[in-house]
Amino acid sequence: MGLITVLVIIISILTLFSGLTVFLGSEKFERKRSLMFFLTSIFAAIWAFSIIVFLTLQGDSYTVAKIMIYGIYISPLLMALSQIFYTGWPSKVGKVLGVIFTVFVLAAIILILIKPELLYTDLTIAESGNSINITKGWFYLSYAILTILMLGCFTLFALKNAKDAAAGYAKKGRLFYAISLIISGVLIAIFGLFLPVFSDFRSIWVGPLALSFAVIVHFYAILRYKLLFLSNIWLKVGSYIVLISIAAMLYMVIFFMVFSLLFKIQHLDTELVLMNFIMILIMLLILPLFSEVSTSMRSLIYSQDINMTYVTKKLNLMATRNVKLTDLALFLADNLRFKYIGLIVDGKVYGSSKKTFQKEELDEISMLDTDGKDIWQKPSGHAKDTFSKNSIVAVAELKNAKGRPFGQILVGEPIGKEAFEKHDLAQLEIVINLVASIIDSEKRLKA
Numbered sequence: 238m239g240l241i242t243v244l245v246i247i248i249s250i251l252t253l254f255s256g257l258t259v260f261l262g263s264e265k266f267e268r269k270r271s272l273m274f275f276l277t278s279i280f281a282a283i284w285a286f287s288i289i290v291f292l293t294l295q296g297d298s299y300t301v302a303k304i305m306i307y308g309i310y311i312s313p314l315l316m317a318l319s320q321i322f323y324t325g326w327p328s329k330v331g332k333v334l335g336v337i338f339t340v341f342v343l344a345a346i347i348l349i350l351i352k353p354e355l356l357y358t359d360l361t362i363a364e365s366g367n368s369i370n371i372t373k374g375w376f377y378l379s380y381a382i383l384t385i386l387m388l389g390c391f392t393l394f395a396l397k398n399a400k401d402a403a404a405g406y407a408k409k410g411r412l413f414y415a416i417s418l419i420i421s422g423v424l425i426a427i428f429g430l431f432l433p434v435f436s437d438f439r440s441i442w443v444g445p446l447a448l449s450f451a452v453i454v455h456f457y458a459i460l461r462y463k464l465l466f467l468s469n470i471w472l473k474v475g476s477y478i479v480l481i482s483i484a485a486m487l488y489m490v491i492f493f494m495v496f497s498l499l500f501k502i503q504h505l506d507t508e509l510v511l512m513n514f515i516m517i518l519i520m521l522l523i524l525p526l527f528s529e530v531s532t533s534m535r536s537l538i539y540s541q542d543i544n545m546t547y548v549t550k551k552l553n554l555m556a557t558r559n560v561k562l563t564d565l566a567l568f569l570a571d572n573l574r575f576k577y578i579g580l581i582v583d584g585k586v587y588g589s590s591k592k593t594f595q596k597e598e599l600d601e602i603s604m605l606d607t608d609g610k611d612i613w614q615k616p617s618g619h620a621k622d623t624f625s626k627n628s629i630v631a632v633a634e635l636k637n638a639k640g641r642p643f644g645q646i647l648v649g650e651p652i653g654k655e656a657f658e659k660h661d662l663a664q665l666e667i668v669i670n671l672v673a674s675i676i677d678s679e680k681r682l683k684a
Contacts (some may be wrong), residue, residue, distance in 0.1 A: 245442050245449075249285040249481050252278045252449040255456035266434065278452055280316035285445035292442065294362055302360055305354070306369060310356060311348060311382070312344045313429065316385035316448070320418075324394035327401075329393055338390075341383055344575035348376065356380070358541045365387070366437040383444055388422040415456040423446035462525055533584070545664060548572050552671050560675060562587035566646025568651070569672065573664050577649025582676060586647070596625045602645060605632060612666060614645075632663055635673040643677065 256278025263271035287308025294302055321338055324333015347355055360369040371377055393502075395418050399411035421444075429444035499535050546648040553564065562580050570578040570589035579588040581602065586594050594602075602623065605614040612633045625631070631648040646669065651661045 240395070241442055241510040242293065245285050245289050247482070248446060248449045248453070252285075252452045253282040254478070255453055255572045257394065259456065259459060270323060270326045273319045274452075274455075275324065276319035277316055277323060280312045281445060281448050281452055284312035285449060287651060288442050288445060292367055292438065294367055295382060296362070298362060299360065300369070301500070302362060306353070306357065306360070307349065311346050313346060313384060313425070313444075314387075317384060317391065318342050320391040321387055321394070322478040324391045326399060327398065328394070334390060336581070338383075338387055345383060353481065364525065366439055369433070369434060371434050377434070384430060385426060386424065388418075392418045392422055393597075407462055410458040413458045414455040447673065456608055466662070481542040496632060535670065544572070545667065548664075549668060549671070552668055552675065556671070556675050562676065563589070565672070565675060568617040569665070569668075574652045575649050576652055577647070579629075579647035579649075580644065580672075580676060581647065582635075588647075592627050594623070602632060602647075605645075607634065612669065633675060635669075637673065637677045644673075 257467055260268070260271045261277035284566050284628065287305045291302055291305040291309060293307075303566065315360075318335070318338055320332065322335045325335060342656075354372065356370040357373070358372050359369060392415060395411060395415035399408055399415050402408040402411055425444040427443075428440045433441060460495060463594070468491040533641065555568075566578045566580050566587055567589040570576070575589075577589055577592065579586050579592065581587075581599060584596070584599060586592065586599070600619065601620050605616060605620060607614050614632045614634065616632065624632075624672040627647075628649050629647050633646050633648075634642040635644040635646055648662065
């Protein structure tokens with residue numbers, strides 16, 4: 238049971254975290270609906286936790302077992318009810334059915350709490366497997382019918398939402414979710430409702446595992462097909478953790494299967510499985526850091542090794558954020574291998590290192606003309622002395638989207654070269670428009 242225990246616990250935590258991420262990251266007008274998704278994830282996690290605890294109980298643990306039975310049979314009702322509201326939210330029929338089902342669910346929960354013998358007559362805790370003796374009567378039949386009706390209703394609502402979606406990407410995402418609900422609904426009915434009647438509790442964990450997968454699939458569909466309007470940095474971090482954890486979990490399952498096949502081991506220790514999951518999770522989470530460190534090391538070792546793909550990617554990322562112009566200048570100097578980059582904006586210089594320019598010098602630089610069809614300007618007069626004094630080898634105008642100049646970029650000598658050549662500026666020419674757009678965006682934000 239080692240792998241199953243770890244797998245169910247991990248995916249339940251991810252389900253809960255997915256629901257929380259969607260709830261906290263949703264816009265105000267989506268908040269009520271996303272709360273229903275969050276409640277689904279909470280009840281799914283409680284259901285899975287109750288099953289795992291019940292199946293792993295040993296010795297004289299009957300009091301705990303009885304509490305876990307409440308979790309096993311009450312949580313699915315609340316979970317299905319929250320899904321009715323979530324999938325049926327856009328329609329009046331969904332809201333009405335949600336209210337009707339609420340009455341039946343509350344009645345079923347009250348009866349289970351007050352008179353548990355309606356649900357089961359006895360429970361067994363043994364090495365051969367823990368189980369309960371389901372009371373085969375009107376109550377369990379009603380409970381099963383109510384659960385199946387709710388499963389069917391929210392699946393039909395999900396299919397209707399997919400059909401009614403105007404945009405093709407939204408239709409795909411909702412259909413994706415509906416199919417996962419159909420699969421999980423069938424598995425829940427078989428392993429959670431039918432087999433326990435015959436005291437077969439060995440595979441009852443399949444139900445919450447299947448539904449948790451459906452919730453995580455829907456979380457992916459929300460991100461991939463923009464089914465809800467989600468925002469903020471916390472959401473991005475949460476989404477990254479969830480997706481990386483899923484990758485680590487899949488690796489863990491593959492590891493278990495290969496290990497068992499090679500060494501003919503039927504059961505791996507829970508500690509080994511869990512440790513393996515944590516190790517691969519840590520590796521996946523710090524991969525972006527390795528990428529940054531690797532790029533920096535290559536930049537230090539090979540002075541002419543310029544990774545333009547990396548530079549462009551980082552600049553595009555900067556274009557979506559508030560960036561200090563000194564940080565932008567420093568990034569360009571470090572990664573394009575210049576001793577100095579300076580950005581002249583609104584009469585001020587934002588440089589990769591400290592250089593002092595007099596106001597008269599900046600005024601003269603701002604009056605420079607472009608050298609023919611080239612983007613680089615030709616220094617003249619006192620500007621030549623200013624450039625020589627500060628080791629500036631080139632200057633170019635920065636233009637906004639309408640082609641109007643709003644500043645300039647100063648370029649120092651290339652690193653690792655004894656003499657400056659015009660083609661040393663080729664890499665900077667590729668990204669200069671992107672740099673200008675970043676600075677122009679910053680100006681508009683400050684305004």
